Amino acid sequence: MKIGIVGLGLIGGSLGLDMRSHHHTVVGVSRRESTCQKAVTLGCVDQASTDLSLLATAEVVFICTPIGLIIPTMQQLITVLPANTIVTDVGSVKTPIVEAISPLWHNFVGGHPMAGTADSGVEAALSNLFVQKPYVLTPTPTTPNSAVVLLEELLKELSATIYHCTPQEHDRAVSWISHLPVMVSSSLIAACTDEAEPQVLKLAQNLASSGFRDTSRVGGGNPELGVMMAKYNREALLKSLEVYRHNLDELKDLIEQENWTDLAAKLEHTQAVRPNFVQ
Secondary structure (H helix, E strand, O other): OEEEEEOOOHHHHHHHHHHHHOOOEEEEEOOOHHHHHHHHHOOOOOEEEOOHHHHOOOOEEEEOOOHHHHHHHHHHHOOOOOOOOEEEEOOOOOHHHHHHHOOOOOOEEOEEEOOOOOOOOHHHOOOOOOOOOEEEEOOOOOOOHHHHHHHHHHHHHOOOEEEEOOHHHHHHHHHHHHHHHHHHHHHHHHHHHOOOOHHHHHHHHHHOOHHHHHHHOHHHOOHHHHHHHHHHOHHHHHHHHHHHHHHHHHHHHHHHOOOHHHHHHHHHHHHHHHHHOOO
C-alpha cells in the first residue's frame, strides 16, 4: 500500500519507519527541504518533497502537522487527492478538527496516537513507538466503515491498542490525562522558580531528582504544543483546571488546619486509584 505522511516530525517519522518495515511504500511531505532529505536518509520515507502533489497517488494519508496546521493542510490536500483517498490526522484535539474536515472530505477519520517522547523532529523518530500504546479513532456517523476498517488494519500492524469514541469524549478524556498535566507541570516549574532566595533556589535545582523530573517533564516540553492544546481544547481544559484547583485548595485547607487524618485519607485514596490510570 502507498502511504502518505504530511509532517515529518517525531510522530510522522515514526509512522514512516514502521509502515516501511511492513513493506508499505511511504512518501512524505515537509515544509523544509532539509527535513525531507533527513527523512529519506533515516529511512522514514521512500521519497519526500515540499510539494503536496507527491501524495496524489497515496491510498492513505496521515496529517502529522502541528494542530493549528491540520485543517489548512486538508484544505490544500483537497486539490491534490482523489476522492477515494483515506485521510486521517494525529492531532491531540479532535472536535474542532473533525467538525471542520468531515464536511470537506468524506473519507476522513480523526485519529490520535497516545505515544511520543520529550524529543521532537524527524531525528527523534523511533521504530515500534506505537506498540501497545493507545491509538484513538473518532469516526462520526457519516464516516465510511470501509475507511475505518482499512485504517484499523494498518494500526494493527503497528501493534497499537485501538480505541473508538466520539470527538467530544476524546477531548474531555485527554483534558484530564494529557492537557491538564502539561499545565500543572508547567505551573510547578514556575512556582519553583519563584523562590526568592537565590541560594535556596540553587540548592533546590541541585537536589532535584526523579520525583521532580517525573512531575515536571511534560511542563518542560514543546511550548507550541501546550498552547495548541489550550487553544483547541479550551472548554474541556478550563473545566479540568477548575476541578484541579478545587482539589489543590482542599489539600491546602487540610494542611492549614493540621487535619492529618483527612489528609492521610485523601492520599490513601489517590494511592488506591492511581493504578486505574497507570498500569
